Amino acid sequence: MRNRWGILAILFVVRLTIAFQFQSVAAVAPLLQQTFGVGLADIGILIGLYFTPGVVLALPGGAIGRRFGDKPTTIAALLLMTAGSLVMATTDVWGWQMAGRLTSGAGGVLLTVQLTKMGTDWFAGKEIATAMAIFVNSWPAGVAISLLVLPAIGTAYGAGAVFAATGTLTVIGIVLITLYQPPPGAKVGASSSGRLDLLALLAVIVAGTIWGLYNVGFAMIFSFGPSLLAERGWSIAAAGSAISVVMWLSVISVPSGGYLADRGRPFVLTIAASLVVAALLAWLTRSDAVLTILVLIGMVGGFPAGPIMSLAARVLAPETRAIGMGVFYTLFYAAMMLGPAIAGRLAKSAGTAAAALDLGALAVLACPPLMWLFERIVSVRVRHAQS
Template identity: 25%
Template sequence: MTAERDETIKWRSLIIPIYGPTILISIGMGAVVPLIALSALDLGATVAQAAVVVGLIGMGQLAGDLPAGALAQRFGEKPVLLAACLVEAAAMLVASRTDSLAVLSIAVFVSGLASAVFGLARHAYLSEAVAAHFRARALSTLGGTFRIGSFIGPFVGALLVEQFSIGATYAFAACMSLAGGLLSLTLPSLPGVAPVSPADTAERPPGLWSVLARHRRVLLTLGVGVLLISAARATRQSIVPLWAESQGLDASTVSVIFGISAGVDMLLFYPGGAIMDRFGRMWVALPAMIVLGAGFLLLPLTSSAVAIGLVACLMGLGNGISSGIVLTLGADVAPDEGRRQFLGGWRLCADLGNVTGPGLISLITLAFPLGAAAIALGAIAWFGAGWLARWVPAYAPSPAEERVTAG
C-alpha cells in the first residue's frame, strides 16, 4: 500500500515536465495540421501535391523513429526533448514566413522528424520513471493529453486564421513548442541513471541494429500487432468523413460528428489505463480492436447523420479505451540494455501503421466502392484482435505476475 502511494506521488510530480509539454505542443500542432493543405494550395500546389505535403509529417516521423532512439541513448532524454522542441519551433517559424512550396514541404517534414524524437524521449523516460504496476495509467494519460491538445488545437487555429492569418497559426505553434521545451527543462533526472559522457568509452552501449536484430522476434510478432492497432486508428479518422460526404452530409455536420466522437474518445483514456494495470493489457487490446472492427463493418449500413454519428462514437469508444496501449506494450517488452533503440524500432512499427492504414483506403477504392473498403478494414481489425490475442499474453505480464516479480 505504501509503495503504491509513493509511486503515485512520484507520477504526479511528472505532470508539469512530461504532460505539460505534450499538451502544449499538441495544441500547437492541432492548430496547424488542418491548415497545411490550405497553405500548400495558396503556394500553388495542386490538390494531389497538397495531400503529399500533409503526408510529409508522417514521413518525417517514420524517418525519425530509429535515429530518435539512438539520440536518446547517446545524449539522454532531457537534452533530446529540449532539442526536439527547438527544432520544431524553428520549422514552424519558417513555415509561417515562407512563400515557397518547397520550403514549406521541408519545414513540415522537419516537424515530423522533431515529433518522432520528442515522442520517443517521452516514451523512454516514462518507461523507466514509472513502476510497472502504474505504467499503463501513466502512459494512457500521456496519450490522453495528446488527444486533448489535438481536440483544442483546431478551434484555436480557426480563431487565429479568422483574426489574423494562416501564418499566425504557424507562429502560435512555434510558441507552443518553445513553451514545451522550457517545461521540459524541469524534468527530474532518473534515479540511478548517470548522464552519458562522451569520454565514457570503456562500456559502449549496444548499437541500434544489434538491438533490433536481438529483439527481432518481438518486433515481428507483437510489433505487427501494434502496427495493426495503429492502422485501424488512422483509417478511422479517414474513412468516417469520406463515408459521411458520400452520403450527402455537409462539412459542418461532419465536424459535429467528429467533435462528439472525439469527446467520447477523450473521456476514456484514464479508465483504459486503469483496466490495463488492474486486469492486464489484453482487457484493453482485444476489446478495442473488436469495437473498432465492428464500427468499420457497421459504417456501410448507415446513411443518416445520426446513424453515422453513433458509429463514429462507437469507434471513438474503441479508440479512447485503447489510449496508451501501444506505449504500454512497448514499455513492457523493452529490454533494460538498449531500451531507447528498441523503442525506436517499436515506434517505427506503430508509425508504419499510421501511414499505411489510410493508404489502404485509397488502394481498395481504386477497384471497389468505399463500403467495400470499410468491410475490408473491419476484417483487418478483427484479424488484428486475433493476432493480439495470440501474442500479448506471450510478452506482456499479467498484474499477478508483476506483483510476484516485485515481491
Template identity: 35%
Template structure:
C-alpha cells in the same frame, strides 16, 4: 513525484498532436491555395512521419550520451521550427520542408517522452501511465480539430501552424526547467553496449506493428471522417467538431482502460472488444444523422486501449536497452504511418467517395488484435539470446 512528472509530460506532449493536426485541418485551404489533390494532402500528412524511418535508430543511440530532457527540448524546438516554416510557404514544397522539420521533432519527442514514462513507471501502473501520456496526442489533435479550423477561417491557413509552434516553444521551456529523471534509474549512458535479446526483438516488433496500424487507422479517421459528414450536409466546422468528440472522450476512456488492464489484466480481450467497437463506429459513421453517436462510440470504446498498446513497448525491453529499442520501435511505427495516409488519399481520389478510405482504417484496426496475441505468445516463450557487451 512520478504523477507530477507525468502531468508535465502530458502537457508538453499535447504540442505534438496540435502541430500534427494542422495540415488535416486546413487541407481544403491548401487544395485551393496550391492546387493540390488529396494524394498530395496525404503525402504532407505522411511527411510528419518520414524522418523517423531514418533517424529513429540514431536518436535511440544518441540517448547514451545526451540526457532525455535535452532530447525532448530539441524535439519540441524542431516541431516549432517546422510549423513556423510551413506558415511562411508560398509554394507547396515549402510546407513539405516544414513538415519534415516538424517530423524530426515528432521523432525525438515521441521516443523520449515514452522512455521517460517507462523509466518512472516500470513495474507500477505502467499501462495507466502510458494511457495518460498517449492521450496527450488526441488532446492536441482535438484542440486542433476545432481551433485550427476556426483560426484558418478567421485569420488564414498560416495561423494554425504559428499557434502550434508557440505552444511547442512554451512546452520546451517547461520541460527544460522542470523535468528530473528518477533517482534509481540504471545508468544506460556511455560504457558497454548491451544488445537486445531475440525475445526482446520479437516483442518489440509485435508492439511496434500494433502501435503503427492502430495510429495509422486513427489518422485516416481524422483526415477523412469529417468529409463523410460534410457529404451528409454538415459544414466544415460542424463536421470537425463532431469528429473531435471522439478525441475528447478518448482522453478519459484511455485512462480508464489503462486502469482496467493494470488491475485485472486481459489485455487481448480488451483489444478484441475495443477494435470491434472502432470498426462498428466507422460503419455507423456512414449513416446520415449518426455522426455524433459514431464519434462517441469511437472515443469511448474504439480508441480506449491506446495506452495498453503503448505499454507493450515498455514491457518488451530492459531499461538498459530502452532508448535504442524505442528507436527500433519507432522505425517500424513510422514506416507504417508514412505509407498509409497517401494510400488513403489515393483511394479517395480514385473513388471520389469519402467513405472508401475508412475501409482501409477498418482493416488496420482489425490487425491490432492478432498482433496483441502474438506479443503475448512471445512474452511467454523462454528467453533466447544473450547480452552482448562491447
C-alpha cells in the same frame, strides 16, 4: 520535480504539442486545398510526411537520447518542430510546405521516442498501463484541441496563422521541459550494453506494428473524417467539431482502459475493443448516424492505447529501453507514413474520403491476431529464461 505524477503531467503537455502540430494539416485540409490548389491525395501525402522521418530517425533517435541525455534531446526536438512550423507559416509554395512538414516531423520523432522512454523510466513495473494510457492520452487531447481551435483560426486569418499557432505551442513545450528531472538511479551510461536478445527484438517489432496499425485506423477518423463530412455538406468548422467528439471522449476512455488493464485482462480488453472499433469505422462510412457512431468510437476506441503502449515495457530492461523504443517507433512511423498516403490515393481513386475510413477499419482488424502473436513470443521467451 521528483513526484512521478507531476513528471507525467509535464510529459503529457509536451507530448500534446506533437498531436496539435500533426493535426494542423488535417484540421484545415479543405482550406489548404483552396489556398494551394491541391487535392485529397496531396493532403494525404502532406499528412503522412510528418511521420516519414520516423522511419530513419526513430532507431537512431534512441541512441541520440542515450548519448546526449533526455533534456537536451527533447529541447532540440522541440526547436526542430518550431522551425518547421515557422517555414509553413511564412511560405505560399507547396514544396516549402512539404519541407516544413518534414522538419517538424523530424523533431516530432525525436521527441516522441525520448518522451516515451522518459515516461517508462518513471513507471516501469508500477502502474505502467495506467501511466502509459495517461501519457498517450495527450494525443487525442492535442488533436481535439486542434480540431476546435485551428479551423476557426484558419477561417479568420488563413493557413499561415494556423502553423504560427503550432509553433507558439512548441515554444511553450520548451519552457515546460526544463522542469523535468530523471528518476533516481535511472541514468544509463552511453557505454552500457543496449543489445536486445532476439525474442525481445521480435516482441518489440510486433508491438510497434500493433501500435502503428491501430493508430492508422484511428488517424483515418481525424485525418479524413472532416473531408468526409464536408462531402456531405458540413462546414469546415462543424466537421472539425464533430470529429473532435471522438478525441474528447478518448480523453476519458484512454486512461479508463489503462486502469482496467492494470487490474484485469489487458489481452481480452484490447482484442474486444479493436473489433468494436473496426466495425464502427466501417459503419461510419455507410450511415447517417454520424454523431452516434463518433460517440461510440470515442467511448471504446481509447481502451487499447495503454495496454498496447505497455507491451514493449514487458520485454525491455532499463539498459535496452532507449534502443527498444527506437525499434518500436520505427514500425509505428512506417505505418503512419504509409497509411495516410495510401488512404489519400484510395480516396482520390474512389472519389470519396470514405475509402480512407474503410482502410482504417482493416488496419484495426489486423491488431487482434498480432496481439496473439506477441503473447506467444513473450511466453516462449519466459520459458527460455527459466530453462
